[in-house]
Amino acid sequence: MxxxxxxxxxxxxxxxxxxxxxxxxxxxxxxxxxxxxxxxxxxxxxxxxxxxxxxxxxxxxxxxxxxxxxxxxxxxxxxxxxxxxxxxxxxxxxxxxxxxxxxxxxxxxxxxxxxxxxxxxxxxxxxxxxxxxxxxxxxxxxxxxxxxxxxxxxxxxxxxxxxxxxxxxxxxxxxxxxxxxxxxxxxxxxxxxxxxxxxxxxxxxxxxxxxxxxxxxxxxxxxxxxxxxxxxxxxxxxxxxxxxxxxxxxxQATEADVLVTLQRRPCTLGQLCAVFGLHRNEASKYIGKLLRTGQIVEQRKDSEWYYTGVHQAKS
Ligand code: SF4
The missing domain is CATH 3.20.20.70 (Aldolase class I)
Structure with a gap:
């Protein structure tokens, strides 16, 4: 599994x-x-x-x-x-x-x-x-x-x-x-x-x-x-x-790990880096791709950007 x-x-x-x-x-x-x-x-x-x-x-x-x-x-x-x-x-x-x-x-x-x-x-x-x-x-x-x-x-x-x-x-x-x-x-x-x-x-x-x-x-x-x-x-x-x-x-995280996390909890780039031990560049790459493919959305809150996974209903 x-x-x-x-x-x-x-x-x-x-x-x-x-x-x-x-x-x-x-x-x-x-x-x-x-x-x-x-x-x-x-x-x-x-x-x-x-x-x-x-x-x-x-x-x-x-x-x-x-x-x-x-x-x-x-x-x-x-x-x-x-x-x-x-x-x-x-x-x-x-x-x-x-x-x-x-x-x-x-x-x-x-x-x-x-x-x-x-x-x-x-x-x-x-x-x-x-x-x-x-x-x-x-x-x-x-x-x-x-x-x-x-x-x-x-x-x-x-x-x-x-x-x-x-x-x-x-x-x-x-x-x-x-x-x-x-x-x-x-x-x-x-x-x-x-x-x-x-x-x-x-x-x-x-x-x-x-x-x-x-x-x-x-x-x-x-x-x-x-x-x-x-x-x-x-x-x-x-x-x-x-x-x-x-x-x-x-x-270590894959793009899929990042997506699963963001579907459950909105995070900033810094938080993702902290929890997964990712370099900022690597996390930015995942974020960019997930945004382009519509799998996550971004929302500004005060001075920070939060990323949230678009919820997929479970079958
Ligand atoms: S509505 Fe949201 S914040 Fe309030 S108790 Fe339920 S899950 Fe928690």
Missing amino acids: SKTSYRHLFGPVPSRRFGRSLGIDLTPFKTCSFDCIFCQLGRTTNKTAIATEYVPAQEVLTELADWLKNDTAADFISLAGSGEPTLNSAFGQIIDVVHRECKIPVALLTNGTQLIHDDVRLQAAKADVIKLSLSAWDQQSLDVMNRPVDGVQFSELIKGMQDLRQICNNQIWLEVFLAWGINTAPDDVRKIAKLAASIAPDKIQLNTAVRPPCEDFARPVPKEQLLRLAELFETKADPIAEFSSDHSSQV
């Missing part, structure tokens, strides 16, 4: 939190209980809270076994990708197998909506790092920022996260996504900070639209403002550092 024939594994991709991260995509594009205004994947096409085995666990595990035979240079294996991973009812089983088969830590990136269920919390608590998201302080702001599927109650969402903390000794990192002028009034950020403290995460990370968001109006917060807002958190809140990885020099 070649890496480019994987349907559920992607990358390793550059991640500002997780270094060089092998992604496991547990949902079809784009299946999520949220439709966040800042989502870098675009709008949610299947907004749902129904959990099922969207992607068969056996297919994922076959690809993972193949990857582990050939390549184990990753800082994390991340359950993330085209939607909300905890909507896949087999996500806990996949964490178990990763732990059994290798020593690479597992990161679960979740919006937290499924944590209202006891069994989902038990499965989630097995991940080495659970990255939760919080960008709202009440139901109305949740509806604006995250546009959840009908039935998601803000109070239950927060309680699910607090209850996870009660049973989880592994790392819980809380990402607070701020969109300039939407959830950045100091009083509102103070309310988010208070809720964040009630969840007692090990880390709080502030994020903003450094990659092209789903909605143009989800504008990035200027760096000085982000630093000022970080001071409103009782627990130290860090704006997320730019990507870097010790493994970058060990990786």
Whole structure:
């Protein structure tokens, strides 16, 4: 099996939190209980809270076994990708197998909506790092920022996260996504900070639209403002550092690898060079060809160009 024939594994991709991260995509594009205004994947096409085995666990595990035979240079294996991973009812089983088969830590990136269920919390608590998201302080702001599927109650969402903390000794990192002028009034950020403290995460990370968001109006917060807002958190809140990885020099990439990565995650030229250990000239050559053949598009965000793979529906 070649890496480019994987349907559920992607990358390793550059991640500002997780270094060089092998992604496991547990949902079809784009299946999520949220439709966040800042989502870098675009709008949610299947907004749902129904959990099922969207992607068969056996297919994922076959690809993972193949990857582990050939390549184990990753800082994390991340359950993330085209939607909300905890909507896949087999996500806990996949964490178990990763732990059994290798020593690479597992990161679960979740919006937290499924944590209202006891069994989902038990499965989630097995991940080495659970990255939760919080960008709202009440139901109305949740509806604006995250546009959840009908039935998601803000109070239950927060309680699910607090209850996870009660049973989880592994790392819980809380990402607070701020969109300039939407959830950045100091009083509102103070309310988010208070809720964040009630969840007692090990880390709080502030994020903003450094990659092209789903909605143009989800504008990035200027760096000085982000630093000022970080001071409103009782627990130290860090704006997320730019990507870097010790493994970058060990990786070689083909044009197909670059395309698969860009189909999952918009990257700058510099990020591609960092994660794949490519020389700028070589990465530029791939980018140029992929642009000319319409397989990727470019989009300017502040002073940087981001490249995004044109999504191909899976058959
Ligand atoms: S929860 Fe994540 S995948 Fe879902 S819409 Fe929000 S940012 Fe996108």
